[in-house]
Amino acid sequence: MLDKANVIDTDKVVVRFSGDSGDGMQLVGNIFTNVSAGIGNQVSTFPDYPAEIRAPQGSLGGVSGFQVSIGNDVHTPGDLCDVLIAMNAAALKANARNLRQPGGVAIVDIDSFKDSDLKKAEYTTDDPFKELGLNAQVLEVPVTTLTKAALADSGLDNKSMLKCRNIFCLGLVCWLFDRPLEAAVNFLRKKFAKKPAIFAANEKVIHAGYDYGHNIHAGVSTYRIESEAARPGVYTDINGNTATAWGLIMASEKSGRPLFLGSYPITPATDILQELAKRKDLGVKACQMEDEIAGVCSAIGASFAGNLAVTSTSGPGLALKSEGIGLAVMAELPLVVIDVQRGGPSTGLPTKTEQTDLMQALYGRNGESPVAVVAPASPTDCFTMAFEASRIAIEHMTPVILLSDAFIGNGSSAWRIPDADEYPAIKPNYVPDDLAGSWKPYDRNDDQVRYWAIPGTPGLAHRIGGLEKDFVTGAISTSPENHERMVMVRREKIERIANNIPALEAIEPQGADTILVGWGGTYGHLRTAATELTAEGTPMAFAQLRYINPLPANTREILGRYKRVIVAELNTGMMADYLQAKFPELKIERINKIQGQPFKVSEVKDAVKAILSK
Amino acid sequence: MEENITTQYTPADFKNGSPVRWCPGCGDHAILNSLHKAMAAVGVAPHNTAVISGIGCSSRLPYYMGTYGFHTIHGRSAAIATGFKLANPEMTVWQVSGDGDGLAIGGNHFIHAVRRNVDINMLLLNNKIYGLTKGQYSPTSDRGFVSKTSPYGTTEDPFIPAELAFGARGTFFARAIDVELQVSQEVLAAAARHKGASVVEILQNCMIYNNGIHNFITDRETRPDRTIHLVHGEKMIFGKDKNRGIVQDGFGLKAVTIGVDGWTIDDVLVHDAHTPSNFLHQQLAMMDGHELPLAIGVIRDVEAPVYNEDVDRQVEEVKAAHGFDSLRSMILAGETWEVK
Numbered sequence: 001m002l003d004k005a006n007v008i009d010t011d012k013v014v015v016r017f018s019g020d021s022g023d024g025m026q027l028v029g030n031i032f033t034n035v036s037a038g039i040g041n042q043v044s045t046f047p048d049y050p051a052e053i054r055a056p057q058g059s060l061g062g063v064s065g066f067q068v069s070i071g072n073d074v075h076t077p078g079d080l081c082d083v084l085i086a087m088n089a090a091a092l093k094a095n096a097r098n099l100r101q102p103g104g105v106a107i108v109d110i111d112s113f114k115d116s117d118l119k120k121a122e123y124t125t126d127d128p129f130k131e132l133g134l135n136a137q138v139l140e141v142p143v144t145t146l147t148k149a150a151l152a153d154s155g156l157d158n159k160s161m162l163k164c165r166n167i168f169c170l171g172l173v174c175w176l177f178d179r180p181l182e183a184a185v186n187f188l189r190k191k192f193a194k195k196p197a198i199f200a201a202n203e204k205v206i207h208a209g210y211d212y213g214h215n216i217h218a219g220v221s222t223y224r225i226e227s228e229a230a231r232p233g234v235y236t237d238i239n240g241n242t243a244t245a246w247g248l249i250m251a252s253e254k255s256g257r258p259l260f261l262g263s264y265p266i267t268p269a270t271d272i273l274q275e276l277a278k279r280k281d282l283g284v285k286a287c288q289m290e291d292e293i294a295g296v297c298s299a300i301g302a303s304f305a306g307n308l309a310v311t312s313t314s315g316p317g318l319a320l321k322s323e324g325i326g327l328a329v330m331a332e333l334p335l336v337v338i339d340v341q342r343g344g345p346s347t348g349l350p351t352k353t354e355q356t357d358l359m360q361a362l363y364g365r366n367g368e369s370p371v372a373v374v375a376p377a378s379p380t381d382c383f384t385m386a387f388e389a390s391r392i393a394i395e396h397m398t399p400v401i402l403l404s405d406a407f408i409g410n411g412s413s414a415w416r417i418p419d420a421d422e423y424p425a426i427k428p429n430y431v432p433d434d435l436a437g438s439w440k441p442y443d444r445n446d447d448q449v450r451y452w453a454i455p456g457t458p459g460l461a462h463r464i465g466g467l468e469k470d471f472v473t474g475a476i477s478t479s480p481e482n483h484e485r486m487v488m489v490r491r492e493k494i495e496r497i498a499n500n501i502p503a504l505e506a507i508e509p510q511g512a513d514t515i516l517v518g519w520g521g522t523y524g525h526l527r528t529a530a531t532e533l534t535a536e537g538t539p540m541a542f543a544q545l546r547y548i549n550p551l552p553a554n555t556r557e558i559l560g561r562y563k564r565v566i567v568a569e570l571n572t573g574m575m576a577d578y579l580q581a582k583f584p585e586l587k588i589e590r591i592n593k594i595q596g597q598p599f600k601v602s603e604v605k606d607a608v609k610a611i612l613s614k
Numbered sequence: 615m616e617e618n619i620t621t622q623y624t625p626a627d628f629k630n631g632s633p634v635r636w637c638p639g640c641g642d643h644a645i646l647n648s649l650h651k652a653m654a655a656v657g658v659a660p661h662n663t664a665v666i667s668g669i670g671c672s673s674r675l676p677y678y679m680g681t682y683g684f685h686t687i688h689g690r691s692a693a694i695a696t697g698f699k700l701a702n703p704e705m706t707v708w709q710v711s712g713d714g715d716g717l718a719i720g721g722n723h724f725i726h727a728v729r730r731n732v733d734i735n736m737l738l739l740n741n742k743i744y745g746l747t748k749g750q751y752s753p754t755s756d757r758g759f760v761s762k763t764s765p766y767g768t769t770e771d772p773f774i775p776a777e778l779a780f781g782a783r784g785t786f787f788a789r790a791i792d793v794e795l796q797v798s799q800e801v802l803a804a805a806a807r808h809k810g811a812s813v814v815e816i817l818q819n820c821m822i823y824n825n826g827i828h829n830f831i832t833d834r835e836t837r838p839d840r841t842i843h844l845v846h847g848e849k850m851i852f853g854k855d856k857n858r859g860i861v862q863d864g865f866g867l868k869a870v871t872i873g874v875d876g877w878t879i880d881d882v883l884v885h886d887a888h889t890p891s892n893f894l895h896q897q898l899a900m901m902d903g904h905e906l907p908l909a910i911g912v913i914r915d916v917e918a919p920v921y922n923e924d925v926d927r928q929v930e931e932v933k934a935a936h937g938f939d940s941l942r943s944m945i946l947a948g949e950t951w952e953v954k
Contacts, residue, residue, distance in 0.1 A: 034949065040953065231953070232954055234946065234950050234951070235950060235951050236945060236948060236950045236951075237949065246941060246945070253940060253941060258701065260697065260700065279944070280928055281935070281936035281944065282938060282940075283929055284929075285700055285929065287696075287700060289693060289726075293690060293693065294690070297686070297690040297694045297697065297723075298694065298696050300694055300697065301684075301693070301694035301695060301697030301699075301701065302700060305699075305701035305702035306701065306702055307702070323687055324687065327687050417942060420940065455661075455664055455705055456661060458659070458661045461681050461682050462683070463676050463677055463679070463682075465676070465685025465686065466669075467685065
């Protein structure tokens with residue numbers, strides 16, 4: 001029976017599921033997350049999966065992981081996990097460094113630690129735990145044996161039985177964290193609605209796992225996670241890519257312009273195309289085109305035709321779309337370009353996160369070609385920033401690049417579903433009635449924004465294109481003075497967006513003379529690091545940039561208040577260079593990481609301390 | 615679009631008064647005139663018409679139209695036109711391209727637009743040369759063609775646009791030559807009426823860099839014997855004296871003279887542009903003016919599912935089936951929990 005002495009009360013705990021990429025780790029991770037969110041925990045997840053769909057079984061290259069942090073004040077999936085589930089020897093080896101030591105618990109399927117397994121995982125001795133130097137509780141569970149035993153009478157073949165091993169572990173973890181099993185069973189019922197035999201087997205196995213924990217638990221700590229009341233409302237679990245897709249739909253509703261997506265599958269951005277393809281039920285037209293270039297070009301055509309037009313991709317695709325984006329700059333059409341950044345250059349690290357496309361987004365086109373650039377700070381912020389990207393694109397007739405990344409795109413957290421009236425109306429810059437008759441295609445409003453004439457409207461037929469146009473008549477022009485004037489007016493148009501975006505908000509504790517600055521998806525780790533530093537006696541101000549071009553109007557003022565500005569980012573210093581060029585008076589220090597992985601809070605804190613002690 | 619059917623337009627309604635800047639004598643002038651006339655004949659209002667082009671001499675065409683127009687980037691106009699049509703299906707969309715723009719840099723978009731059968735009219739102005747960059751060989755230049763980038767002659771075979779269109783499962787293919795204005799107007803109007811991707815190849819002369827490239831076909835003296843104007847439902851008759859015909863010869867075609875060697879008018883094939891099989895269409899399209907006359911007119915014009923119509927239909931079906939009235943209602947129908 002449950003040994004009360006072993007129950008740990010905590011406000012936050014981190015669990016990591018790991019196994020072969022075919023072991024169903026993402027599935028059990030998702031179910032565990034949803035069950036936890038459903039009982040009121042805050043959640044933040046980090047799926048960490050290999051580029052290979054199915055690497056050789058049991059090999060280090062094939063290890064797939066899913067990390068989730070649950071509890072209160074959760075902003076990141078956590079640095080180290082408190083509980084590691086390792087389905088085989090390779091998974092343990094690949095993830096041992098992610099386990100809190102001492103104090104963590106490793107649950108391993110001991111049936112997958114035979115000599116041949118150890119060999120495949122490239123162990124050099126026959127004692128894997130000693131070889132890894134594990135300083136943690138290890139719970140050796142014969143998961144395979146117990147799963148097969150539970151299913152002995154099921155009539156399933158061996159292969160199908162083995163596929164249920166992950167669910168045994170899910171049951172065990174539900175026991176460990178006191179999660180209601182019924183909620184998990186409900187997810188399984190939905191997942192296997194069309195395969196009743198498989199559902200029955202999984203239902204049996206999840207109970208077997210739960211009961212096993214209940215019966216043999218003696219040596220292991222169990223956890224009870226306290227949870228604060230969240231803001232009232234209806235919640236759902238959402239990952240960043242889904243949030244991005246939904247933010248675009250909200251923008252379509254608030255602007256009255258139909259939503260069009262032209263795209264091409266690319267990791268880790270494909271989920272956006274897949275989600276919007278489902279949303280035909282809301283009138284969305286999401287088209288899988290023949291290549292990345294056709295993705296952006298079909299969107300440009302849809303934009304000219306009067307739609308809220310979007311293309312989604314990752315870094316290599318953004319490179320291919322450059323010329324198209326330049327056309328939208330020149331034709332001054334609204335266009336949202338979503339780049340879910342991954343490790344580069346070239347094919348790079350397709351499934352891993354990085355912030356290395358900043359310069360490409362800002363400058364990666366021929367000619368003087370300014371575009372707006374924004375970056376969401378978290379999975380749920382993807383909703384807001386996709387909405388904002390659309391709003392800026394439509395209200396300022398410009399391409400907007402949204403720099404998401406693999407970490408927040410795949411990561412998820414609980415999200416309060418907003419009411420439509422929580423978001424402002426988006427006002428397309430249509431040709432005003434009093435201009436009809438005299439209107440020319442490059443006429444502008446006071447913010448230098450060209451008017452949008454929707455094809456099909458009588459009296460507004462016009463021609464635009466990639467050639468330079470006359471400022472007044474809109475006809476082709478090669479005049480030197482006119483070209484310079486047009487370059488400057490396109491630039492001014494982007495700069496004026498600063499008047500139409502929120503001010504930068506910073507956390508500014510008393511006594512801080514240093515500000516930690518990040519941008520985009522590193523928000524959770526950096527904010528947590530700054531908060532912890534402040535709590536530990538090193539007051540640390542913090543600001544996360546979400547509007548990058550243009551920067552919020554008060555950026556210089558806020559950063560200028562501090563003796564030191566430390567810019568932390570997952571590249572070699574692109575934002576630091578950008579800010580230094582804009583604000584040469586600032587003393588900018590840098591924290592950089594380029595490992596395809598998010599920051600760890602601890603390493604940010606250490607790096608900050610190292611800078612402060614210089 | 616009731617107004618489009620009842621309102622009569624003149625070619626002038628599709629012009630915009632800008633000075634046309636192609637070289638004097640360029641075949642594009644005649645094609646532009648034919649297009650203005652065809653548009654007036656079809657009767658879709660200028661404000662419900664869009665002309666979208668890529669880069670090259672022919673791609674300047676939108677600037678000479680009184681319609682909505684978009685002069686885009688090299689090779690991409692088929693993709694841009696596809697997105698435009700999906701987004702605004704009430705518009706009639708013309709996509710204008712040359713042999714370099716459409717079949718070299720834009721080859722991928724060309725075949726996929728044809729494969730999808732999106733309802734756009736794809737004009738391919740084929741002068742077998744890069745004109746705007748001053749004279750390099752193109753993907754339709756014949757093997758051995760000498761140009762600035764092939765000073766010793768090309769060592770590659772050209773695309774035959776019809777073959778490419780049929781390979782991409784095209785539902786409409788027509789051919790015209792710039793100097794035959796009547797045929798040009800006829801095929802352009804037929805392309806506009808066809809539902810789906812309509813490919814129209816127009817053989818066009820470049821006065822400056824490839825003058826006379828189509829002379830073998832277009833020469834006024836020999837044209838009647840080297841071309842055949844195909845019309846659906848009519849006998850395939852050609853020649854100065856209208857006494858020659860196309861007959862089936864085993865698996866191929868053969869040109870015969872009626873009354874010679876026992877051939878009679880009854881042996882001559884009747885053109886069927888609407889038959890689903892493209893086998894004979896391809897045979898006809900491959901005739902090159904040597905053994906057999908080059909075919910002009912509508913070679914293939916068959917009905918097939920139209921991409922943008924099916925997208926719209928699916929949207930309506932799924933909307934009706936799921937019944938959501940907003941993003942919020944869709945989300946609330948999924949997995950949620952309430953915090954009070």
